Amino acid sequence: MTLDQLKVGQDAILRTIGGEGELRHHLLDMGLTPGTEVTLRKVAPMGDPIELELRGYELTLRLADAAKIEVDHVHETDRAARDERRHAPVPHPGVGELRKAPSYHDRKNGTVIPKGQPLKFALAGNQNCGKTTLFNQLTGSNQHVGNFPGVTVDRKDGVIRGHSEAVVTDLPGIYSLSPYSSEEIVTRDFLLNTHPDGIINIVDATNIERNLYLTMQLMELGIPMVLALNMMDEVRANGGTVMVNELEDLLGVPVVPISAAKNEGIDELVEHALHVARHRECPGRIDFCDAADGRDGAVHRCIHAVNHLIEDHAVRAGLPARFAATKLVEGDPLIERALDLDKNETDLLGHTIAELESDTGLDREAALADMRFSFIERLCEKTVVRPGESREHKRSVAIDRVLTGKYTALPCFIGIMALVFWLTFGVIGAALSDLLTLGIDALTALADSALTAYGINPVVHSLVIDGIFAGVGSVLSFLPIIVTLFFFLSILEDTGYMARVAFVMDQLLRRIGLSGRSFVPMLIGFGCSVPAIMATRTLSSDRDRKMTILLTPFMSCSAKLPIYGMFTAAFFAPALRAPVMIGLYLFGILCGILYALVLKITKYKGEPVPFVMELPNYRFPSARSVGQLIWEKARDFLQKAFTIIFVATVLIWFLQTFDARLNVAATPDSSLLAMLGSWIAPLFAPLGFGDWRVSTALITGFTAKESVVSTLTVLLGSEVALESLFTPFTAVVFLVFTLLYTPCVAAVAAVKRELGSARAAAGVVLLQCAIAWVMAFLVHTVGTLLGFV
Structure with missing residues (x-):
């Protein structure tokens, strides 16, 4: 029989691994080799994909791919219960102590590199094994960490703390040196072409059997290497241990037990890494065959x-x-x-x-x-x-009964996302935003009084109050909403829930031509389009990667929140503001689905990438990781507010204040800005907002979406004045347009980098603007027919 015919709770022995190409090779690399015992643990709520247990970890696989794998010896699971005895940790010698058989000490190739000379290290390991956490400990950096395979999608460099001569590069996670996806190619090319002085190979000690598969291939490169056994604290807590001395004797490389999250063993790891690199001590073993028979x-x-x-x-x-x-x-x-x-x-x-x-x-x-x-x-x-079943795994199994259950998975996901958006837009974020607005208003009034008392030139007074304070201040007031949204998204990622969402949503996304793995980049897109576009590198299929990139702009990023907040506050009662915002998000998703169906039957015909993904255990969110992400996003927002938005605000004020002869404009309609905005205003007249001030705000929104708010505030003076340009109905049409029109310049640059073509990036800009105009026109037409005008 084939693997797809297995029942939940049954064991089987793999007989042949069918299929061809990169997918088959990837399955072999993940441990699905002939003779391996697997257990079917779970079927996704919609019947596909399935979750298998093998070699001590969980792996997802689609039924269509499982149908290509033959199995025999099928029976009800009889996996022996793990030994629940607790074992004392095995002591590990410190730096400089002699090992029993220090084979790697005798493998000195080339000249010793003197102290102080530059050293390059590669930090390599499987996905989701703690590389970025270790990188942060080694360098003092603050790279984002997540409990989802493929968080790191590009290489990052940093100097090892206390050793200014040593640079370490955090590489994307890979399962073998036979590249399967684009971020794996980044790692392989770095190792083969850059020739680092040493490799720090980080291994998840709770899943050591699969992790060592990459280790063996890294050793074949003949580069000095040290093995970092991460998460040893979890192994010890669950009663297991690793005979570290015996392991390094058999492998011929130094092995250091560490806990990157708790900063345990890091100093010893650094000393070993520096030693093997300086003395060119290559792995003592590169032949792993039993040559007997x-x-x-x-x-x-x-x-x-x-x-x-x-x-x-x-x-x-x-x-x-x-x-x-x-x-x-x-x-x-x-x-x-x-x-x-x-x-x-x-x-x-x-x-x-x-x-x-x-x-x-x-x-x-x-x-x-x-x-x-x-x-x-x-x-x-x-x-x-081997330890008894870990507390983390027991907890994960119990939680998954609900969050990935047949009848509870989708309601739970909808409930969780509804709670996130309600808390963001209706409770926490909104309340904090109101408080910050009061503070900004008080500061603006104080500055206004001070400048008036000083008797400063009226033009300068207008620049500071009507330009900078009004423009930048109007954007800053939405910082709490953005921070709150990222707070919840970070928790979902750190706990490991995003991986389950991909598992649950795979069947749905396949109907629009995508894989469940595409769901995570699109979910990240609700925070920011740039990291979402970069996260598509974890997709092994070029087709899926390009489709996901094209769909990401339909996921309303947090930079649009100030626009939504400004218009809902001006035109809707407090009880309706959160539903209107949530409705915008749902409308964007619906448009994305329709666009995906069009792409599926036109440019991107074919099947989505196979859904082969490791499911990590649930973990409690790290306060440091969550706080770090929030600070990064808040810092990025503030930098944008005081650079791009600041410059845009001053420029808008200048163009609004002066006419073509650089005299102070007698009326706003005689200003330079009115002249420029009037050229494209007719494009928006069929949508119900053909005023030059609106078209100008939309143009500045290309630099940063928050600039739409700052521009309108500078031009109108207050949110109340919005009623002179919009009715509640045309405000909805305007929101639909801003929801769908071109991503900001940073996102477009990311599209160009990922698609490798300026023409493709320009196509995304034009297509999104066209889709936004058409959808806004349809909304306006339908609303007119229904009598909303």
Whole structure:
């Protein structure tokens, strides 16, 4: 039978892994190798995807992909209960102490790098294993940390604290050196092309078996390396331990137990990393085959034959020979092109691999994956004392019964998001915003009185009060709403709930041509479009990545909140303001769905990316992480307020105050701004707001959406004056337009960077403006027919 026919609670042994291409290779890298036992733990509320347990962790898979995997020995789960005995932590020698068999000390290649000379380190590991947390501890940086696979989507550099000569680069998480998605390519290219002096390989000690798969490939690179066993505090708390000394003897690299979140073991890790890098101490082991007989023997013979065949080519290409040999055996096309073998060598390679497949009964990719995981299993048997079921896992299972339950998942998600938006727009954020508005008004009145008493020039007085204070102050008053929204989004990400949302929503998103993994970037888009667009790098399919980027602008970012707040306060009763805002968000989502359906049947035909994702345990949000994200967003907002918005406000004031001859304009209609705005105002006349002041505000909104508010405030003087330009109905039409029209210049720059084309970015701007105009026109037309005008 096939894996998709398994029932919840049944075990099975994987027999063959079907499929082809990158997905099949990725499944093998994730541990789905022939002979592995898997248990079906859960089916998503809509019947697809499924959640499997294997090698001590949970993995999601679609039924269509599971149907390509054959299984046998199907039976009700009989996984032995984990040993609940508590084990004392095994002591680990400190820096400079001698090991029993310090094999890595004897692997000195090249000249010793003197102290003070620059050193480059790569921080590499699986997704969601704590790399960014460790990076922050090493460098004192404040990069955002989240409990979702793929939070880091670009490399980040920092100087190790106390060692100004050492720079460490935080790389995106990968499961192997056979790239599956674009952020994994960033990591592989850095390791192969930059040639760092050392690698800090961080491993999740609670899931050590799968994490060591990458470790083995990193060791094949022949770069000095230290292994950081992270989350050892959780392992100890649950009664497990790792024989660290034995592990480093068997691997031939230093192994340091740490807890990045609690800053435990970091100093020792740094000292070991500096030592192996300076003394060029490469891993003591790069051969993981059992050369005696059986499958491992066949793999051993194959790799060594290929190694001899391509050794001279690897030297010319600047690649480690062992690494290049294993990748050739796997069929890595990038390595094949880099080595540039001639026809005779290619034929010989083919014969060697054919013999491997004949001897093992497995194809080339499965044979390599089986060899690596067989070594890891033997290694863990000797060095890992597995704990009882962790408290974190027990808690996650209990919570998931509700949050991912068949009948409760969707109501819970809708309820959670409704609560977030209600608290943001109707309770906490709104109350704090009102308080800040009172403070800004009091400060403005004080400054106005002081300038009047001083007798300052009226033009300068107008610049300060009507320009800077009115424009920047009107935007600053919405800072609490934005901070509150990011506070809740950060909690959802830190707890691990976003990964579950992707699991629950996959089936729904597949109907519009996307994967459940696309849901998370779009959810981030409610906060800010720039990180949302960058987060699409976690999608392995170029089709899905581009579709998600094009849909992100439909998710109303927090920069539009000041516009919504200003108009709802001016035209709607307090009880209606929160529902109107929530309605705008829902309307944006609906337009995004319609646009996705159009893309699905036109430009982006085909199937969405496979849904293969690890589900992390729920964790309590880190106060430091949440506070850090809030501070970052508040700082970014304030920087924008006192730079882009400040300049835009002064420019608008100038253009409004003077006429074409640079005399003070007698009336606003004779100003430079009126002249410029009147050129495009006719475009908006069919929408019900053809005034030049409105068109001017929309133009400035391209620099930053908050500038719409500051511009209107400068031009009108107060929110009350909005009634001279809008009726409640045309205000709704205007809100629909601002909801959908072009993203800000920073988001457009992110689109250009991710799509690699200025033409594509310009297309996004024009298309969003066209969609916004059409939807606003439809709303205006329908409203007119219904008699709202």
